[in-house]
Amino acid sequence: MKNAAGIIEAQRNYFESDATRSYDFRLQALHRLRDAIIKNEAKICEALNADLHKSYFEAFETEVGLVIDEITYQIKHLRRFMKPRHKRTPLAQFPSKSFVMKEPYGVVLIMSPWNYPFQLTMEPLAGAIAAGNTVILKPSDYSRNTSQVMADLLSSIFPPEYIAVMLGGREANQDLLKQKFDYIFFTGGVNVGKLVMESAAQFVTPVTLELGGQSPCIVDSTANLKVAARRIAWGKFLNAGQTCVAPNHLFVHESVKDELLSHIKDSIRQYYTDDPLSCGYLPKIINQKHFERLSGLLRDTDIYCGGRMDAEKNSIEPTVIDHATYDLPVMGEEIFGPLLPVLTYRDLDSLISLIRSHPRPLALYLFSTDRSTIDRILGNLPYGGGCVNDTVVQLATSRMPFGGVGNSGMGKYHGADSFETFSHYKSILHKSNAIDLPIRYMPPSDKKLNQLRRFIGKK
Structure with missing residues (x-):
């Protein structure tokens, strides 16, 4: 060639x-x-x-x-x-x-x-x-x-x-x-x-x-937690988390965190068996460089479930990290791997302010059945696109645009x-030769100016 x-x-x-x-x-x-x-x-x-x-x-x-x-x-x-x-x-x-x-x-x-x-x-x-x-x-x-x-x-x-x-x-x-x-x-x-x-x-x-970017996922206290857990686990661990629109981290209302994490753990077991590294269909990390980067992000974290690795296969099992904070290295970059840090929140306004203080993500996911919460998140947070009560599937349609905003x-x-x-898109105006109004031509006059004023603002 x-x-x-x-x-x-x-x-x-x-x-x-x-x-x-x-x-x-x-x-x-x-x-x-x-x-x-x-x-x-x-x-x-x-x-x-x-x-x-x-x-x-x-x-x-x-x-x-x-x-x-x-x-x-x-x-x-x-x-x-x-x-x-x-x-x-x-x-x-x-x-x-x-x-x-x-x-x-x-x-x-x-x-x-x-x-x-x-x-x-x-x-x-x-x-x-x-x-x-x-x-x-x-x-x-x-x-x-x-x-x-x-x-x-x-x-x-x-x-x-x-x-x-x-x-x-x-x-x-x-x-x-x-x-x-x-x-x-x-x-x-x-x-x-x-x-x-x-x-x-x-x-x-x-x-x-x-x-890409650090796409957040929010679960409030009104969400259907079993459905939310299934859809979060599916979207996060698809392709071993190597998805630009995967939930990067999870914000969950403190009142439902324990129940949600239990359901997520159950969903991981259902999808990938009790031994994900041996299930035969767990996607791998693309190469050793990225495997080592992700391994490093796991250090000094509180692993709720998962965390095991196979260096020979570049495989990391789906992993949930509890008690995450923005001080942890895992929250310092887009993860792009099967690690899900979990943070809690109490006040929605404070959460909105926190998310707005970071670069605009490619996606955002909200699990809620409260209309006012949904309206506030959709109306007050800038991001490329996302879902209410699901993850990732916003890109699986030819009827809606897909793209980012800002850093994403x-x-x-x-x-x-x-x-x-x-x-x-080439704009064309095809003019007739039948009439040629003299109003636009020189020399200027007060009469022409007054005539022009009549057209201003008329659409």
Whole structure:
């Protein structure tokens, strides 16, 4: 394969040929992508198992199935997405019509992470294809098996001048970020996201950054504790906690903490047996570096349940940490692992102030049946998105946008929002030649000024 500059040049030439712009071309590409994924489902799930020890069920539930659903949504709504959007025209511009055309940016770079290596590569790819772009994909080098499967799959159905995959580590990333793209879509950590934005600024390239953060989960005294425990344990320990929208830590009202923790412990046992390290389907930590980081975060903590590790397999069993405080190292960063620190609260106003004093998270979860509490949390805390009485599933739909705010990112995607993200919305006013009102032309006069005043404020 050519180097980055050569691939970009080939893709730019292909884009400038207008090959990707038609509805039929985009639709066919989406069908080919979906068909290839369905055909290669087993290979994809095997690669995810090799990289992260995900079971076939979890690989399909959290990656392959979501991607197929997203592509299907793009196929179903593509014609509507592509139609110009008509707008009302101001009276001062009579007679004319106003509309917004949606055109592809051009050559797009999508940089994806290792934690959901298939889903977080293919979902933005579907949006970029639907919008009519050419795409260079740069998947993570940490999830090499899945990256290779994606490279093989895409090269079998698309020419590299249309869709190309670049493999490799940090040097490949640096080489790509030296190049000029028309749009960059990045999913990953805050520090690398800043470097991506800095590189994009050299070419004034627009970016979407899907980052992360310390997403809190709140359980008040009115919550259904058994249901809350099941859904918190599921969302937190999915993919061994290596989920950007996983509950990072838990705030529970002091009056129900003991009962909630007992239910969470029961849920962990139900999901992963009495011996999670030997259950056969516990996802692993991606590599030794992250395993050692998480092991260090467990030091000097009060472990309520879990805490055992297998260094040979890079596995840590689901772990609940009681009596957590912000002074602990485990609360000093996004955990990104199967460790759940638990803090208590008594007063909702003080909790809201505490959460607002920290960077805006990608997600927030609230378990409550009290309408006033729900309204106060939803109305007073800024975050990317979240759930009331559930976790994580807010991203499992193509009908709502997904994205962060502040430190947790910028921009959004999924469904129509993916099409919008990868499209430039071009505003057009088509004026008639039948009438040419002289009011706007020089020379100025009091009469013209008075006429202009009549139009001001009329929509």
